[in-house]
Amino acid sequence: MFERPEPTEYADYYGLYIGRVPEGDIRDLMASEIENTLELLRGIPARLETYRYAEEKWSVREVVGHVLDVERVFAYRALSFARRDPEPLPSMEQDGWALASNAHERPLAELADELEAARRSHVAMFRGFDDDAALRTGVASGFRFTVRGIAYVLVGHEIHHRSVLAERYLD
Numbered sequence: 001m002f003e004r005p006e007p008t009e010y011a012d013y014y015g016l017y018i019g020r021v022p023e024g025d026i027r028d029l030m031a032s033e034i035e036n037t038l039e040l041l042r043g044i045p046a047r048l049e050t051y052r053y054a055e056e057k058w059s060v061r062e063v064v065g066h067v068l069d070v071e072r073v074f075a076y077r078a079l080s081f082a083r084r085d086p087e088p089l090p091s092m093e094q095d096g097w098a099l100a101s102n103a104h105e106r107p108l109a110e111l112a113d114e115l116e117a118a119r120r121s122h123v124a125m126f127r128g129f130d131d132d133a134a135l136r137t138g139v140a141s142g143f144r145f146t147v148r149g150i151a152y153v154l155v156g157h158e159i160h161h162r163s164v165l166a167e168r169y170l171d
Contacts, residue, residue, distance in 0.1 A: 005018065
């Protein structure tokens with residue numbers, strides 16, 4: 001039951017990310033797509049780690065810090081919903097989180113290693129969810145999501161930011 005979610009399983013905004021996810025078992029894609037991202041990140045020269053393509057935009061390191069924050073927040077949401085926690089979960093204000101993080105000050109290799117560790121943990125977590133858990137729902141940021149919808153958001157969000165890095169920071 002970890003097939004592509006229906007549009008009723010996530011907020012409209014997240015369709016942008018879910019639409020980027022290729023066909024296949026999402027749990028396998030969680031494992032393979034992170035390898036593509038890590039390959040890109042580990043090929044970025046040190047001189048570009050603090051690069052911003054515009055003054056108000058995040059640096060390469062901050063983009064990776066953001067992906068890492070979202071990875072953890074959405075994985076926690078999936079776990080809460082899979083465990084039938086009835087409490088609505090708060091939103092995540094990404095710009096405030098980015099300002100409060102120290103990602104810009106950390107080496108990109110360290111951020112990439114942390115992202116890899118988080119994703120490997122989340123792949124194992126999602127592999128442990130059965131078909132029933134995949135369809136469980138909860139509310140986050142005022143919107144109802146399924147567990148499988150969140151899995152697709154995680155992968156699509158990663159693919160989106162990998163594309164942004166490749167096109168706007170490294171081109």
